[in-house]
Each structure stands twice: as C-alpha cells, then as structure tokens.
Amino acid sequence: MGSEPQDPPELNFHEMELDDRLLKAIAKLGWLSPTLVQERAIPLLLEGKDVLLRARTGSGKTAAFSIPVIQKILNSKQTDAQQSIKALILAPSKELCTQICSAIVSLTVKCAREVRCVDLSADGEIQLYKPLLLEKPDIVVATPSKALAHLKANNMKLKSSLDVLVIDEADLVFSFGYEEEVKNLLNYMPSVYQSVLASATLSDDVQNLKKIVLRNPVILKLEEPELAPITQLEHYHVKAEENDKAAILYALLKLNLVRGKTIIFVRTVDRCYKLKLYLEQFKIPACVLNSELPAAVRCLAVSQFNKDVYQIIVASDEKALEEPEGESKDSKNASKKKKKKKLTSKRIKDKESGVSRGIDFQRVSNVINFDFPPDVSSYVHRAGRTARGNDQGQVLSFVSMRENPLLDEVEESLSKGYNMENVLKTYEFCLEQVEGFRYRSRDAWRAVTRIAVREARLKEIKQELLNCKKLKAFFDDNPQELLALRHDKALHTVKIQQHLSDVPEYIIPEALKQIKGIGNTTSTSNPLKRKRTRFSSSKSLKYKARQKNPLQNLNLKKLREDSKRQKVEET
Incomplete structure (x- = not known):
C-alpha cells in the first residue's frame, strides 16, 4: 500500500541539509529556489523512501531525483572509500539519457572527482564501454536494453553495491517495449535498494511498473494540471487546410508575428523534410529531428537548437507512424496504400528515440502543431515542450476540417484540466490580407515533391556517413568508395529562388x-x-x-x- 504525504512547510535548497559543493553547483545553475516537485520529493528521497513521483512535463523532475542521488553518494564517501556503482538511472530514450547525464554533470561540477557519471545509451559495441565500467563510476545512466546487455556481459555488477534505482519517464518504458528488459534487470539487483519512478502521468503501465519495482512507496502526486497554468501557457488554434497551413506559417514567420524559439510538429519524418525544404526556399533556417539518424546526430541537433544555432526545429513525435500522404477511402486505392505502407515500414526508426517526450528543449517560446496531434495525450506532450519552469509559452495548432473531432476532444480535456471554458482560443487570421504570401507559398509548397524529399533525406544520410569518424579509416584505405559516395547521381533538390527570401513592401x-x-x-x-531582422523572444504569438x-x-x-x-x- 502506498501513502500520500502531508504538505510540508516550504523549504529552500540550503534548508535541505545538502552538501556545500552541491549547493554551489545549484547556485551556479541560477536556481534561486526549488520547484514544487523538488521541494516535495528531495526530503523524501533523502530519507531513503521509495517514491512514485508524478509531476507535469517541465516541472523539474530530473533535478528532483538527481540531487538526492548525488547527496547520498557524497554521504557514503565519508564512511566507505571503496569505489562502486551506487545508482542506476534508466530512461526510455537515448536523448533523455544524454540529458540526464548532462544534468548530473552540471550538478557535480564542484565534486567531479568524488561523483562520476557514465552514459551507456549511445550506439556502439558493448565492449567499448567495458574500460569505463571497470573504473566503477558512481552513477550509470542507460536505456533498459543497454543496461541489461552490460549486466549479461558482466561489464558491471550491481548485486553488492547498488543503493538507488531510478526509472524516468516511467509511463513510456512499457510503450517503448522495455517490459521484459525491466523484469530481467531486477534479477541483477540486490535484495535491498531504494527505487524511484518519475512520470508525467499515472497510466496503467506506471501502475504495473510500480508493482514490479516499488515496495511500500510514497505516492507523490502533485495536484496540478498536466500543463503549465493558463497565465503561463496560452493555447490557440486556427482553421486551415493543407495549402493554407503553409501560407499562414510563411506569413507568421516572415512578418515576425511568431517570435522566439519554435518547435513545429508534423505527422511523419517525410513531412519534416517537406516543411524544411519549403522553409528553405524563403531562407528560413530550420533543423530536422529525424529518429532514423544516429542518436549522436539527434542530440547534436537538440544541442544546436538549445544553443540558439537554430531558432526553428521541425519534429514528429514518437507516436507518429509513417503513412503515405493523401489517403482516401476509395477501394481503388486500397492496394496502393498497402504497397506504400510496406515501403514505409522498411524504414527503421530508432526504438530508443523520443521527440515530444523527455528531451529538454530549452527556452522554447512557441509550439506550432502544423499537423494536429492524433490524440489528447500527444497534444499535452507536445505542448509540454514550452512554458517549462517559469518561462512563458504558446501553442498554435492548425486544424483542418477532418480534424475537428480531435479539436473538440482536446478542448474538452483542457477545459477539465484548467477547470474553465474556452481555453483553446481562436487565432483570427485574415488570409485575404496576405494574398501575396499565399501566392508565393502555393508554388513553393508544390515544388517540394516526394522525390525532392527522398533525395534530401538521402543527402543528409550521405553527409552523416562522410562525417562519421568510425568510417574515416575505411575511406582512407578505400578512396574510390569515398569518391563514389560523393559523386553519386545528381540530387533532385528544390530550386532556390533568391528573391523569395525578401518580403517586398507591396x-x-x-x-x-x-x-x-x-x-x-x-x-x-x-x-x-x-x-x-532578428528573432526576438516574445511572451505571445501576438506581436507586442x-x-x-x-x-x-x-x-x-x-x-x-x-x-x-x-x-x-x-x-
């Protein structure tokens, strides 16, 4: 049976009996006071209790479990000088593992010699990480499959040393297909250890995982909506069909009506590249987060976005399936659909990747749903990419006629969550006043054909092959192979017209x-x-x-x- 704690008095970081080195790192990060989830969770975890931690996306859950883990390791170093793996942190995606490891490195900047963290989620041979694990780092971060592989290979042993097991984004662990891996992992655990489950929702999968991992846990369920409050996060929608979506997006970006860092969500990876090629014609730079590329490439794209190299990133969430565009219900097209689905199913997506969940996109001002999300859950997770912490954010969704039922479901859910009506406001947009933009957009959108999209994806893959350090030695020994790769057939790229980059006054x-x-x-x-013109951060989709x-x-x-x-x- 779990228990729900009573509301504790308000605490600050320096009142939590944390190590001075940890407090200095927190101050260096600019955290003036703990978030609600950190204030409630850190004291419980320091007491050694098993905790089921449920808090909305962007509320600071990573630091809520990382700070107690580091503190407990520092405490153990005072009495036990023997080096060993004290904590195992599991996450469903490689990007999230990288993010967690980076957060721990930031929190241990003043005690890096005492507390070491290793990320095992990256692609590569298992044996390549054996030297790192032989040094017995204090914290290991990995996906369940990678952790299990290393345990089976005897690269690390946890039976006699592990103190804490953390599973982040627990509601995604089963949906990513890790149920068997988690069950097998428990066979390598000691008989007594502290467990933590962190999740944005309390789904059935989380309840099942709770029964497997936790023992008499404290259920920390913060009574707050899944998204930031309405004063911090504004929701808008605009009715638009396919061609109008592109014209509206072009006008919003070129007229600087959308300001600040923006994530644009679409249904599929092909749509990501179509939109990127479309925006490139107007010299609007954007990067694509492609789940088919290696984890290192995806993490680099996120890092560049967070460092303001790009202001716009185009992504599809992990629930999106590759489907052919222009589907119809006609029986004549049924066989064609099956063939197309077979072709798209051959594309191998990385099971351990995630876009709308887990990744820490920093200082995002706007989320634009170019393609409306398939369900309420996807909308919540997409919207959770903005208005993180105390930042302001906005969500703008393009809604076609066939997506009206989905819009009604989302509006009903938001109204219940916020306990108020008309949460999803209408963003009035008069297309007649931007007919010049519409005219330009129509030709640019048609120019991005399926062939152009396919060739653009091939071009990026080839570029990554050329940049891959592991293949450098092979290409040095086989220069003809490199020559053939670089001088393959001409790519069908979209023709760039220089005049489209300007917005004439007329x-x-x-x-x-x-x-x-x-x-x-x-x-x-x-x-x-x-x-x-430069993008500037703004608190609203509306210009000031x-x-x-x-x-x-x-x-x-x-x-x-x-x-x-x-x-x-x-x-």
Whole structure:
C-alpha cells in the first residue's frame, strides 16, 4: 500500500541539509529556489523512501531525483572509500539519457572527482564501454536494453553495491517495449535498494511498473494540471487546410508575428523534410529531428537548437507512424496504400528515440502543431515542450476540417484540466490580407515533391556517413568508395529562388507597414536599404502592439492611430 504525504512547510535548497559543493553547483545553475516537485520529493528521497513521483512535463523532475542521488553518494564517501556503482538511472530514450547525464554533470561540477557519471545509451559495441565500467563510476545512466546487455556481459555488477534505482519517464518504458528488459534487470539487483519512478502521468503501465519495482512507496502526486497554468501557457488554434497551413506559417514567420524559439510538429519524418525544404526556399533556417539518424546526430541537433544555432526545429513525435500522404477511402486505392505502407515500414526508426517526450528543449517560446496531434495525450506532450519552469509559452495548432473531432476532444480535456471554458482560443487570421504570401507559398509548397524529399533525406544520410569518424579509416584505405559516395547521381533538390527570401513592401498588409519590428519591409528596388531582422523572444504569438491580432480585418483605423501615437512618444 502506498501513502500520500502531508504538505510540508516550504523549504529552500540550503534548508535541505545538502552538501556545500552541491549547493554551489545549484547556485551556479541560477536556481534561486526549488520547484514544487523538488521541494516535495528531495526530503523524501533523502530519507531513503521509495517514491512514485508524478509531476507535469517541465516541472523539474530530473533535478528532483538527481540531487538526492548525488547527496547520498557524497554521504557514503565519508564512511566507505571503496569505489562502486551506487545508482542506476534508466530512461526510455537515448536523448533523455544524454540529458540526464548532462544534468548530473552540471550538478557535480564542484565534486567531479568524488561523483562520476557514465552514459551507456549511445550506439556502439558493448565492449567499448567495458574500460569505463571497470573504473566503477558512481552513477550509470542507460536505456533498459543497454543496461541489461552490460549486466549479461558482466561489464558491471550491481548485486553488492547498488543503493538507488531510478526509472524516468516511467509511463513510456512499457510503450517503448522495455517490459521484459525491466523484469530481467531486477534479477541483477540486490535484495535491498531504494527505487524511484518519475512520470508525467499515472497510466496503467506506471501502475504495473510500480508493482514490479516499488515496495511500500510514497505516492507523490502533485495536484496540478498536466500543463503549465493558463497565465503561463496560452493555447490557440486556427482553421486551415493543407495549402493554407503553409501560407499562414510563411506569413507568421516572415512578418515576425511568431517570435522566439519554435518547435513545429508534423505527422511523419517525410513531412519534416517537406516543411524544411519549403522553409528553405524563403531562407528560413530550420533543423530536422529525424529518429532514423544516429542518436549522436539527434542530440547534436537538440544541442544546436538549445544553443540558439537554430531558432526553428521541425519534429514528429514518437507516436507518429509513417503513412503515405493523401489517403482516401476509395477501394481503388486500397492496394496502393498497402504497397506504400510496406515501403514505409522498411524504414527503421530508432526504438530508443523520443521527440515530444523527455528531451529538454530549452527556452522554447512557441509550439506550432502544423499537423494536429492524433490524440489528447500527444497534444499535452507536445505542448509540454514550452512554458517549462517559469518561462512563458504558446501553442498554435492548425486544424483542418477532418480534424475537428480531435479539436473538440482536446478542448474538452483542457477545459477539465484548467477547470474553465474556452481555453483553446481562436487565432483570427485574415488570409485575404496576405494574398501575396499565399501566392508565393502555393508554388513553393508544390515544388517540394516526394522525390525532392527522398533525395534530401538521402543527402543528409550521405553527409552523416562522410562525417562519421568510425568510417574515416575505411575511406582512407578505400578512396574510390569515398569518391563514389560523393559523386553519386545528381540530387533532385528544390530550386532556390533568391528573391523569395525578401518580403517586398507591396505584399505586407497595410495595417502592418508602420508597426516597428513587424516584417522585413525591404523593397526589391533598393537592396542597399535592406535590414536584417532578428528573432526576438516574445511572451505571445501576438506581436507586442495594442491590437491583439494585426491580421484580423477589424478596426484598422485605430491600429494606424496607435502606430502614429507610438512614433510621437518615441520622438
């Protein structure tokens, strides 16, 4: 039987009896005070209790279990100088393992010699990690399958040393197909150890995992919605069909109505590349998170996004299946569908990858659902990529006619979660005022054919082969193979038209021409006066003017008056 703790008094980090080196690392990270989940979980874990930790995405669960693990290791070092593996942290995806290991490294920056962490999730031969494990690091982070493989190979032993087992994103462990691995892992565990399950939901899978792993746990279920409060996270939707989606996205980005770092979610990996090639025609840089590429490549893409190398990342979540576009219910197309599904099923996706869950996308201002999520759960997890911690965020969803039932389900769920109506606001967008953008968008969207998408994916894979260090020696010994790879048949790339990168003044809506910071108001007649516009962080999808939505065909006279008044105030 589990128990639910009473509300403890508010605690700060320095009141939790943490080591000074750990407190200095926390201060260096700029954490002024613990989040709610950290405040409640850290004291319980330091007491040695088994804990089932349920808190919403972005609430600080990683630090909530990492800080007690590090503290317990530092405590044990005072009485036991023998080096051994004290903690095993399991996560369902390689990206999440990398993120957890990085967080632990940041928290142990002042005690790196005393507490060492190793990430075993990366691709590679099992024996390559044996030298690292022979040094017996204090913390091991891995996916269940990798941890089990190393245990079977006797690269590490936990029977006599393990103190803590942590399973992060526990609700995804079974859905990623790790049920048997987790059960087998328990055979290599000592008879007594502390267990922690961290999850964003309390699904049936979590309950099953709880019975297997936990013993008389404290159930820490924070009474808060799955997403950030409505004052921190705003939800919008706009009705748009396929061609209109592309035009609206182009207008929003080029007119700087969407500001800050943005994640764009689509259904499939093919759609990721289609959208990337589409945006490239307008010189809007974006990167793709492809689950078919190696984990190191995906982690690099996330890292570049977090370091502001890119402002836009295009992704599909782990629940998305590769399906052919343009499906219909006609019986004539049934056989074609089966053939296409067979072809797409041959693409091998990395089972240990995850996009909408677990990955720590930092300082994300906007999530755009270019393709509406398939269910409520996917919407929640996509929306959870923004408004993390105390940051503000917005979610904008494009909804086609056939997706209206899904929209109703999401709206009903959000209304219950927030205990209020009209949570999902309508984002008014007058397409007639951006007809110039629509005209350009139509041709650019058609230009991205399936052949162009396929060749773009092949080009990226070839580039990764060339960049792969493991193949460098092979190519040095076989230069002809390298030559053949580099000079393969010409790729069918989308033709880039240089003039599309500019937004001439004549296609900008009249209501926006006088607003400072809206659009790249360049004129093709005078290229010397072109100004480079930058993305700037914003707390809203709406630009910061007095009118909520400049493209709404209402009260344009008042908008112009406000603009003139703003100019007078500035002078």
